[in-house]
Structure formats: C-alpha cells, structure tokens
Amino acid sequence: MATPGLDDDSLQQLRSRATQLLLKENWKEYIAVSSLIIEAFDAAASAAAACKDRRVLCSTLAHRADARARLGDAPGALADCDAALAADPAHPGALLSKGAVLRGLGRYARAAECFRAALAVSVTDEVREMVEQCKRLDAQARSGAVDLSEWVLAGFSGKFPDLAEHVGPVEVRRSAAHGGRGVFAVKNIEAGATLVISKAVAIGRGVLPDAADSAEKMVVWKDFVDKVLDAAEKCPRTASLIYTLSTGEDPEDELPVPDMAQFKQETDELNDGTAMATDSAPNDVDKILKVLDVNCLTEDAAPSANLLGSNGVINCGVGLWILPAFINHSCHPNARRTHVGDHAIVHASRDIKSGEEITFAYFDVLTPVSKRREAARAWGFECQCDRCRFEAGDAIVGQELPKLENELANGRGDMGALVVRLEEKMRKSMVKERRKAFLRASFWSAYSALFDSDKLVRKWGRRVPCEAAVAESVAGAIGGDESVLRAMLRGANNGNGCGNRLEVEDKVVRIGRATYGKVVKRQAMRALFRLTLDADNNKCL
Numbered sequence: 001m002a003t004p005g006l007d008d009d010s011l012q013q014l015r016s017r018a019t020q021l022l023l024k025e026n027w028k029e030y031i032a033v034s035s036l037i038i039e040a041f042d043a044a045a046s047a048a049a050a051c052k053d054r055r056v057l058c059s060t061l062a063h064r065a066d067a068r069a070r071l072g073d074a075p076g077a078l079a080d081c082d083a084a085l086a087a088d089p090a091h092p093g094a095l096l097s098k099g100a101v102l103r104g105l106g107r108y109a110r111a112a113e114c115f116r117a118a119l120a121v122s123v124t125d126e127v128r129e130m131v132e133q134c135k136r137l138d139a140q141a142r143s144g145a146v147d148l149s150e151w152v153l154a155g156f157s158g159k160f161p162d163l164a165e166h167v168g169p170v171e172v173r174r175s176a177a178h179g180g181r182g183v184f185a186v187k188n189i190e191a192g193a194t195l196v197i198s199k200a201v202a203i204g205r206g207v208l209p210d211a212a213d214s215a216e217k218m219v220v221w222k223d224f225v226d227k228v229l230d231a232a233e234k235c236p237r238t239a240s241l242i243y244t245l246s247t248g249e250d251p252e253d254e255l256p257v258p259d260m261a262q263f264k265q266e267t268d269e270l271n272d273g274t275a276m277a278t279d280s281a282p283n284d285v286d287k288i289l290k291v292l293d294v295n296c297l298t299e300d301a302a303p304s305a306n307l308l309g310s311n312g313v314i315n316c317g318v319g320l321w322i323l324p325a326f327i328n329h330s331c332h333p334n335a336r337r338t339h340v341g342d343h344a345i346v347h348a349s350r351d352i353k354s355g356e357e358i359t360f361a362y363f364d365v366l367t368p369v370s371k372r373r374e375a376a377r378a379w380g381f382e383c384q385c386d387r388c389r390f391e392a393g394d395a396i397v398g399q400e401l402p403k404l405e406n407e408l409a410n411g412r413g414d415m416g417a418l419v420v421r422l423e424e425k426m427r428k429s430m431v432k433e434r435r436k437a438f439l440r441a442s443f444w445s446a447y448s449a450l451f452d453s454d455k456l457v458r459k460w461g462r463r464v465p466c467e468a469a470v471a472e473s474v475a476g477a478i479g480g481d482e483s484v485l486r487a488m489l490r491g492a493n494n495g496n497g498c499g500n501r502l503e504v505e506d507k508v509v510r511i512g513r514a515t516y517g518k519v520v521k522r523q524a525m526r527a528l529f530r531l532t533l534d535a536d537n538n539k540c541l
C-alpha cells in the first residue's frame with residue numbers, strides 16, 4: 001500500500017537507506033532519513049492505522065529513539081518511544097528503547113517496568129538481565145550500598161561496576177565558614193560511609209605523558225566544554241541544574257540554596273523528560289563557561305597509579321558533577337572522592353557530626369601553605385579553612401615556615417635534616433597533636449623523601465618519628481590518601497613502635513577505609529595492601 005506523500009518505491013528506497021545508516025551507526029543521518037519516513041506516515045494518519053504501516057512506523061520511531069538517545073537527546077528519544085507506544089502499547093522495540101533511556105536517566109523503577117513489559121512479549125535472557133539490573137540499581141540509588149571490591153582487586157581496571165546516583169544524609173545549606181553554599185551532614189556519619197554518588201554531566205579525558213604541555217591539556221578541556229554545552233542543549237534538566245551553580249560573578253552568599261529534591265531522580269516529577277522541555281533554560285554559553293571555571297573537578301589519577309605506582313603516564317580527567325560541585329574545599333577535609341567511570345563517589349574520610357560541613361580537597365593538600373594558597377588562587381578564592389588559618393597565623397612555628405618551605409622547594413638538601421628541624425621546633429614550641437598533623441601534612445614530601453631512603457633513616461635514627469606514626473598523624477589532618485596509606489603500610493610492616501599486630505592492622509584498615517570508603521570491603525582492602533607491599537618490597541603484611 002502506498003503511503004500518501006510518498007509512493008511505495010520512494011518509501012522503500014528511504015527504508016533501505018535508513019537501514020544502511022543504522023548499520024553504519026550514523027545516527028545523525030539516520031534521524032534525518034527516518035524523520036522523512038515518519039513524516040510520510042504522519043501525513044497519512046488514517047492509513048497508519050493499517051497493521052503493516054503501523055508496524056513500520058513503530059519500529060522507525062523506536063530506532064529513531066535509539067539514535068536520539070545515542071546523541072544524548074533523551075527527551076526526544078522518550079517522545080519517540082511514547083509515540084510508538086501510543087500506536088502499539090506492546091511494541092517490544094519501543095519498550096526496550098524507552099527502558100534504556102529511562103535507565104540512562106536514572107529512573108530505574110520505571111525502566112524496569114518497560115523491560116518487564118517487553119519480557120511479556122518476548123522472553124530473552126538479555127531482557128531478563130535488564131530487569132534485574134534496573135532492580136539492583138534502583139535499590140542502590142536508594143541505599144547507596146555499593147561494593148567495588150572486585151573492581152579494586154582487578155587492579156582498578158576492567159569493566160566499571162554499574163552505579164546509580166545516590167544522595168546520602170547530606171543537604172545543601174549556607175556555609176558560614178566558606179561563604180556561599182556548602183554541603184552539610186544531616187546526621188552523624190561514620191568514616192568511610194558513602195555521602196553522594198553523582199554521575200558527571202560530562203568528562204574530558206586524555207592519557208598524557210607526565211610532562212604534557214598545556215596545548216595537549218587544552219585539547220582535553222575543549223573536548224570537555226563541547227560535551228557540557230551539548231548536554232545542556234539536549235537536556236533542559238541538565239541545563240537548569242548547571243545554572244544552580246556559581247559563576248563566580250555574583251556574591252555566593254546571595255545565591256539561592258537549591259532544593260535537595262532536584263538532585264534526587266526518584267522524586268523528580270519531570271516525567272519522561274518531555275515535560276522538562278517546557279521550562280527549559282536557554283543555552284547560555286557564556287554563563288556555562290563561567291560555571292565550568294568555578295565548579296569543575298579533576299579526576300584523580302587512577303587510584304592504581306597512586307597506590308601501585310605509575311609509569312610516567314597520567315590519566316588526565318576533568319569533569320562536572322552537579323551535587324559535588326556544592327562541596328567546598330578544605331585543606332583539612334573530612335571527605336574524599338573516588339572516580340569510577342563517569343561517577344564520583346564521595347565518602348566520609350573521617351567521622352562527621354550532624355550539622356558539620358562536608359569538605360573535600362580540590363587540589364593536592366599534602367603541600368606547604370604557600371603552595372596551597374597559589375592553588376586556591378588559581379581556583380579564584382582565598383582558602384578560609386582552619387588549617388590555612390592556623391598556618392598563616394601561627395606566631396611561633398610561623399617564622400620558621402618560609403625558611404623550611406624554601407628548602408623544600410629547592411629540594412636538594414637533606415630532607416631528614418629538614419624533618420628534624422621541624423619536629424624539634426614543634427616539640428620546643430609544644431605544638432599540639434592536631435597542629436603537628438597539619439604541619440607534617442604540609443611537609444609530607446620531605447617526610448616521604450626521608451622514609452624512602454634507608455640511608456637517611458639510619459642517619460637520623462631516633463631524631464625522626466617512625467613512618468607509621470607520621471602517616472597516622474597526617475591521616476588525622478587530611479583523612480585518607482594513597483601515599484599516606486602506602487607509608488602506613490610500609491611503616492607498619494617495618495614494625496617500629498606502632499602497636500601490636502592487631503592494632504597495626506586496625507590502623508591500616510582505618511586509613512584504607514578513609515582513603516577508599518566502605519565501598520571496598522575489608523577482605524579486598526587486605527588483598528590490596530598485600531599487592532602494594534609486594535610491589536614495594538616483596539614483603540607481606
């Protein structure tokens with residue numbers, strides 16, 4: 001039967017062309033060609049009721065939905081699925097496409113419904129697994145319970161574990177300490193507990209040699225900016241979330257505090273995304289660029305490289321994660337993030353009291369105050385954290401700091417001598433434990449150089465504290481960190497004065513938990529420690 005507006009031959013030609021484009025995965029062209037086919041059916045609305053035409057129309061809509069979803073146009077994809085399902089409520093292709101789009105949007109319960117409905121039409125193991133996967137992700141989005149052990153034990157490589165976004169016991173409020181908005185605990189939280197799991201709006205990545213020049217980094221940045229602009233253009237919800245973030249222009253104290261419901265997918269009333277289009281914000285490129293300047297975070301180099309050593313190549317990743325972008329920086333942070341694929345998992349790296357502000361480090365905080373100040377200025381702020389205030393204002397040790405920092409920056413002298421001077425100064429000035437921990441964290445590279453050298457350790461003997469004790473103290477200042485964990489492992493393994501075996505294991509696991517969070521289980525953590533020690537010096541814990 002000829003479709004009005006197109007004769008049978010022309011329609012057949014268009015359909016063959018569309019099939020070729022599908023096979024070539026040329027989504028853009030496919031959308032253009034399939035749109036012609038769909039328009040022709042629309043022009044013949046009454047004829048479309050005929051069974052054969054309806055089948056062609058529904059599969060073309062379902063395929064166009066797939067193509068749109070692949071190009072990031074979720075609202076368009078859902079509109080296509082709904083149009084197909086209006087014509088045939090049990091169309092398997094449309095049900096599968098709709099399920100996949102909803103899964104991508106984090107609407108797992110509704111995605112599971114679609115996959116279940118598809119199962120009723122055709123039973124396959126693959127679709128059954130999709131239903132199960134959505135059920136798992138729905139439960140995980142609610143509980144935040146994730147187990148990364150297997151992935152960690154596979155050396156942080158291989159397929160990333162499936163993750164769902166999750167908002168834990170936190171809330172965005174005004175921050176008296178840092179100005180503007182910040183994220184706060186709404187109940188007491190144990191170290192290691194997951195606070196937020198957030199999927200990036202976009203990430204720019206490159207694998208660069210350690211000494212990559214800025215032109216190479218610029219390519220990564222440009223690719224990232226393009227992806228964010230594209231995501232904002234395609235999804236009004238994404239655009240409106242981006243606009244809740246600071247541009248760095250208006251005083252942050254005057255910016256509104258967003259409603260937490262915005263970050264929770266399951267309470268999102270924006271239906272399938274088609275409704276989102278109605279209150280779409282214009283794609284204000286200038287504003288988005290300013291938001292990116294203030295809110296982008298870098299992915300840390302792969303944890304495996306940090307813990308097990310890198311070979312001169314770093315993974316360079318920059319991304320935008322919306323809820324984590326409300327978390328302020330501190331050089332004495334109580335949270336950390338782990339990057340798993342496109343997800344950032346933020347966990348408590350110390351115990352946090354209800355009402356306490358959650359902070360993580362935007363940059364390396366195992367550096368002296370002057371370096372941290374430079375890094376904060378590059379971000380566009382003067383750090384107001386308690387550690388910076390202490391190091392800037394301390395009258396006794398303060399006079400000594402610039403000299404020590406100079407020596408550290410020159411890096412040629414005996415780092416053991418520097419450590420001894422700092423330790424003696426702190427002892428004579430009766431610096432309290434917490435502040436001692438801050439200063440040790442600031443001069444961490446000197447301590448590391450000392451402990452890396454058996455010769456220096458022998459030379460300075462009892463005039464320097466043992467490695468495990470320093471690692472424990474520094475972990476108290478900055479929470480977990482791979483290099484501190486590594487030092488704790490090595491120090492504990494050398495068995496010098498940090499308690500009996502059980503106490504030592506407990507300390508190691510505590511720093512491990514602060515570093516990776518409870519998402520890595522005890523057993524896996526132990527296995528990881530063994531790997532680290534083997535890589536280090538073929539010894540076992």
Ligand SMILES: C[S@@+](CC[C@H](N)C(=O)[O-])C[C@H]1O[C@@H](n2cnc3c(N)ncnc32)[C@H](O)[C@@H]1O
Nearest residue numbers: 178180181246252295325326328329381383384
């Ligand atoms: C990613 S945003 C954090 C959320 C931001 N406070 C807001 O209201 O949107 C980064 C900005 O927060 C502020 N900020 C974050 N940490 C800070 C700190 N330790 N001291 C002072 N300002 C800080 C700075 O203005 C910085 O440019």
